Amino acid sequence: MSGNTFGTLFAVTNFGESHGPAIGCVIDGCPPGMALCEADIQADLDRRRPGTSRHVTQRNEPDTVEILSGVYEGKTTGTPIALLIRNADQRSKDYSAIAQSFRPGHADYTYWHKFGIRDPRGGGRSSARLTAPTVAAGAVAKKWLAEKYGVSFRGCMTQVGDLPIPFESWEHVPNNPFYAPVADVSALEDYMDALRKAGDSCGARIRVTASGVPVGLGEPLYDKLDADIAFAMMGLNAVKGVEIGAGFASVAQRGSMHGDSLSPEGFKSNNAGGVLGGISTGQDLEVSIAIKPTSSIITPRESIDTQGQPVDVVTKGRHDPCVGIRATPIVEALLALVVMEHALRQRAQNADVVQPVAPIAASAI
Template identity: 85%
Template sequence: MSGNTFGTLFAVTNFGESHGPAIGCVIDGCPPGMALSEADIQADLDRRRPGTSKFVTQRNEPDAVEILSGVYEGKTTGTPIALLIRNTDQRSKDYGNILQTFRPGHADYTYWQKFGIRDPRGGGRSSARLTAPTVAAGAVAKKWLKAKFGTTFHACMAQIGDVVIPFESWEHVPNNPFFAPVADVSALETFMNELRKSGDSCGARLRVVAQNMPVGLGQPLYDKLDADIAYAMMGLNAVKGVEIGAGFASVSDRGSTHGDSLTPGGFQGNKSGGVLGGISTGQDLDVSIAIKPTSSILIPRDSIDVSGAPTEVITKGRHDPCVGIRAAPIMEALLALVVMDHALLHRAQCGDVHVDTPDIAAANRA
């Protein structure tokens, strides 16, 4: 099965199934000499892992990461880094009733049509469980980028269902189970409690920002930084839309106001989302995604079985009523993987380039 490796110079190959013995990834191309331990990775995995609140799936996985290779005496060697996360709380019997049927909105039908076989346990390879290795690999990239450029990544929930969440401060995000940038999440708790009782699900909108970005990352045409960002975000389960900077709001804007004016003191705005012509401006990368409602719900829905006969499907098991709740760490990881790969590509091609024009985005950061 192809399509499991992301990146060119910082290449991450993801493996495993939701109810298999383990999941994990192999990172090829990590620069040598960086201090790395399981603790550097575990913090981000703990933010993503299931069972952390009553608003997400109650599958209780510790998501304890093991470094199997690529690190010697606490430092990366430049050789492939193998990361393993064991599955310990599978309940495969919950999926016995969908062995011969297809869940609406899920990948069951397309996997069956493509491969002629599928693993129905927890969605198998199509499960959001496979985002854990992505988060692990992203943690490695985030550490290198912070040490090299001071780049940091922050993601938050901007909307859940029809509840829009105003942005107050990044400081609030770690203090609630919704990754919401607000101090008071009581309205979100009420909404989610009612949603769970109904047996239904909802979608979400999330935002991720990369701060202290280096200028010049990305290629002019087919390997544009923003194109690779969109590609990465669309690879996240349930994502149906990606915006960079002003995004779809650009449609109603005017050219006289949309372009971010340049001044000696820095850019006067960031409607571009930190990318011009596919190349980073040095401003914050600003990306938003739209996530569809969870497909696995308790409400009966019409479907067909493998013979094409009509049937009714009820999905049992432990599922997130909104998969977007745990998506913030995954967004950070995906953006970090894109930036990391482009940083190494830029170093390879343009590492000795020097221009006299000042980095005006640095003025914005100062």
């Protein structure tokens, strides 16, 4: 009811505030017997961590994870896994000037009306700071899926603002702060430097894929795999659009082009994004999301205060000029949580289903 838990069989309950003592999550439903330690989780948290380049917020959080429960002698016990990430670099005074007003494009206004109270320090519960526990939970799901089925996840930025980013190779993604699949990111750096100097912000487009996904994950009608993926992605701060496979480009495609032909060697294309009828095909899951511009900027904007009076809002402090820069590990984590949920559901319901014919090769593309 309160909307703080994602999933049912692999349920992740997220807690904390941006400027509170700590943030974290409780994972309920992780299968027992998997080797797990903080290092398995920390690598993904380090990829999302703030302060890693001049192009993101300079809030310096180590994001060190602590496993409080659910692991004994290095293995999961099947009981709830509590993960804690302490906040170490809060600067709440930066938000005193906007405590009684509403940032345009931010959740300040809706939170205040819904709850009758809001935590203005860094956005409180609406802050993207709360994506760190999601990344931590996603790392646990990634590990189990990799060991059980060989599933792997990877993502990249394909556009920042109005600047498209061509795809060159996945190997470039870990080597730059943008998670861009290109060797030379100088144009992206110049773009972000000019944006920060102007006191403005921009959006981004992120692509994420999951490879090695088993055939048959997902349910007909209301629990379709792609529906749950879209639900998860729209739960990420600042996301305003989700595409599966060809997405909106399928509007201009003909049926003779869009339908992915099959052969004994595999599918010949992947316009469906790895999902047909809400059920995984065994091809790569292909997802893209659109992230809106950051709401907290120093450019003055018209708004109102809590008394309904007109004000000009200027948001000082440490903010990402493009929240999409650090979004790639978060999007990977969300996709992993969805796949994990459906993998456990498939194992519970259909583990004894025997196919008369082996699945075709996952993909020929």
